[in-house]
Amino acid sequence: MRDPCLTQMKARSPVTLEAFATHEVFNQTPAFVDVDLASLDKPMLGALAAFGEESDAKKIVARGPILGSAENLELARLANENPPKLKLFDARGERQDFVEFHPAYHALMRASIAAGLASSTFEAHAPKLASPPGKLHGKGNVARSALHYLTSGVEAGHLCPVTMTHAGIAVLAAAPDQLEKLMPLIFSRVYDASFRPFWEKQGVTLGMGMTEKQGGSDVRANTTRAERIAKDEYEITGHKWFFSAPMCDAFLVLAQAAGGLTCFLMPRFRPDGALNGLRLQRLKDKLGNRSNASSEVEFVKAFAWRVGEEGRGVATIIEMVQLTRLDCISASAGLMRMGLALAMHHARHRIVFQRKLVDQPAMRSTLADLALTVEGAAALVLRLARAFDRASEDASEAQYARLMTPAAKFVVCKAAPAFLYEAMECLGGNGYVEETPLPRLYREAPVNAIWEGCGNIMALDVLRAASRDRDAAHGVLTDLVRDTQGLPGVRATKQRIEVGLARSDAEASARAVTQDFATLATVEALARCAPPAIVEAFARTRLSRSSLVVGAAELSSECGELLARALPTG
Ligand SMILES: Cc1cc2nc3c(=O)[nH]c(=O)nc-3n(C[C@H](O)[C@H](O)[C@H](O)COP(=O)(O)OP(=O)(O)OC[C@H]3O[C@@H](n4cnc5c(N)ncnc54)[C@H](O)[C@@H]3O)c2cc1C
Missing domain, CATH: 1.20.140.10 (Butyryl-CoA Dehydrogenase, subunit A, domain 3)
Structure with missing residues (x-):
């Protein structure tokens, strides 16, 4: 005789799967897909209403069904099950120092950048950026953080370069010339994955290189050297032990100049269009964060512009x-x-x-x-x-x-x-x-x-x-x-x-x-x-x-x- 409990469970189970020869499948939970991730999140919406602007809730709620769609959740899975691959050389043996990503990663990047996660807080305040560095945090951080929170729950790895690009804007205020070139390309909200000099692209991303083998928390232990070759132009020699998202278009990097630890902006390509001296060594084999590439890199006389004063790198x-x-x-x-x-x-x-x-x-x-x-x-x-x-x-x-x-x-x-x-x-x-x-x-x-x-x-x-x-x-x-x-x-x-x-x-x-x-x-x-x-x-x-x-x-x-x-x- 059939167990009444099993009958009840079967009746309640919304899952209908193809029958097996030996058993029926029931009492399994349906996939959590095609859900409105924002509207279902009362605590976040309450906090958004309390701390954000009136218009924020509408913006965030509009993203909820997109983020929680079956298609988007599948992109997250694919981007992690197909991690990035390092392609150091081309077919002729020339260095290319290229990282290849699965299309799902690119799709996630495209969506997050288009949604403003890399730029929204600074967009309305761009003119003020060319002033000396201050406490530059932009506006609209509440809505952006709410969106970042929702997006992270879906796929966090691709947010590494998105976060660095957003945060890099605050640093570039100390280098108005570079800021002026990069700003329109960040504010374009276009994800341009092509591997070209940034000034030829529709959109750019920024990375960051501080951690070296001998010290990460203590960045003053950096040994990477910067030699001045012109007014604000330097050549950098040394390494970084963790260097995430190496396909970014430019990196904020710390190195020792004559005046002490200094911040630099290092583009992937030199101003003459040649590949810059960033030699990727390998990609880290990480516990998680698998959709994101984190590399080890050597800098071989890599070209960079100084950002801020010599010796003021940490500040x-x-x-x-x-x-x-x-x-x-x-x-x-x-x-x-x-x-x-x-x-x-x-x-x-x-x-x-x-x-x-x-x-x-x-x-x-x-x-x-x-x-x-x-x-x-x-x-x-x-x-x-x-x-x-x-x-x-x-x-x-x-x-x-x-x-x-x-x-x-x-x-x-x-x-x-x-x-x-x-x-x-x-x-x-x-x-x-x-x-x-x-x-x-x-x-x-x-x-x-x-x-x-x-x-x-x-x-x-x-x-x-x-x-x-x-x-x-x-x-x-x-x-x-x-x-x-x-x-x-x-x-x-x-x-x-x-x-x-x-x-x-x-x-x-x-x-x-x-x-x-x-x-x-x-x-x-x-x-x-x-x-x-x-x-x-x-x-x-x-x-x-x-x-x-x-x-x-x-x-x-x-x-x-x-x-x-x-x-x-x-
Ligand atoms: C996936 C991944 C990606 C990364 N990407 C980047 C990147 O793109 N760019 C970049 O620059 N870095 C990157 N990092 C490096 C990261 O920022 C460093 O690993 C981190 O800052 C710690 O530095 P460390 O590894 O040298 O550890 P250490 O500095 O050696 O610290 C080891 C431990 O000692 C503790 N400690 C340190 N000082 C003290 C103290 N005074 N008292 C008590 N405890 C102390 C720390 O809390 C830590 O627990 C990445 C790391 C990971 C894991």
Whole structure:
């Protein structure tokens, strides 16, 4: 006799697959495709409404169905299953130092650049760029970060050159001549994959080379040399150990000039049109981030223009790093969001022990805890993006951005790998298998915590910012406490931060202080955009600093609301 439970499961299963000779396929979850990734994301939309411009929601919601289309999700899979190939020489043995990508990668690049991810925040402010470098963050960062977050959940690898191009604009303000040439080609929103000098192209992308074999965090250890050959023109000799997206048209590179570590713009082709002296050595065999090529490179008298003054390399390139760090945060938040959506979707369909997973209390606690993390990450990154928007006219927002960029990168990027492992486990064995996106999302997650400054570097940067301008740090903390007053754990967190910052061995507690600062900032961000029960739940469970496994937090009263917001039905 047929098990009534099986009959029920079959009746509910929306999956109709071709019959096998030995069994029927049922109780499998339909693919999560042709979904409106924006409209389904209540936490992100709430944060967008609170921190962005009125018109932002419309723009972002319009991208939701495109990003979540079956076709786009397939491009993401293809771009990663067909990683880039290094083609060092042509058929005659001439060097070409070329990287070949799958058409899916090019399609993703085309779409992201056309959507403005490489340029939108600077487009309306182009004329001001030719001024000396300042805190150049552009405008419209909230909408751009929301789009970056959604896109990362689909395919993060191709966003590496997109992010570097966007952030590079801020650095080029220190080289008005180059800026003038490149700006129209970045603002064109055209992805031109042809391998030609940038001045012959319709659109360009920028990369960045800082890390060398002997030091990445400590870029002052760079040994690559720059020799001046004319006014602002140099020849660079040395290497970079990590050099991502080497098919970019030009790179912001650090090298030692006579006056010290200096920033340069190194084009792929010399001004006379010959291939520049960038000799790609090999592509890194990476854990994840597989659609993106990351190379090792030698510079053999490579031509470059100086950007900013000699000896001011770190100060010049830091303009770029703040922006790339913002993207690391939105990328990690976006990866987690996609993991949560896939876990929710599965739990809504899969029946185990005669009940849908989403109705089983232990799974509800797990999903609610994951959903709470995404609520916090989405709120924090868009709150931070708003600070970038306002930094030029509001000193307190500039101070918030200075402190919270490394702090948020620390907590959000560090949360992602463990989060994605839990999201994967929600799908059981299927989550571990490459036919679902979870393995790719999981492999992608750690890189955001490593590049653009590892965790300890972020924590030490928070300490540095706080010790250089104690009043500013105190001001940011006071504002956060004022706006979160009365919520559980706020007072104790404030005290811990103050004690941690005052310690004579402050570096030893840098991670703890950074975690507290960012978690408090998350509560404040949520207070501005999320329902009160969720704000309270986040403060109660996250500020207590007890080390909990996912799903162990007491969230029974907020569970229903969290799950409804995580992936609305109907
Ligand atoms: C996929 C990928 C792509 C990349 N692409 C690029 C690129 O395009 N361009 C580029 O320039 N770089 C790139 N990088 C390099 C990346 O930015 C560096 O790997 C990173 O900054 C760390 O530098 P490192 O590897 O030299 O590690 P190290 O600097 O040796 O650091 C090792 C560890 O020590 C810790 N640490 C360092 N100093 C301290 C301290 N004072 N106290 C306590 N702990 C400390 C760090 O937090 C880290 O955990 C890429 C990296 C990856 C993984």
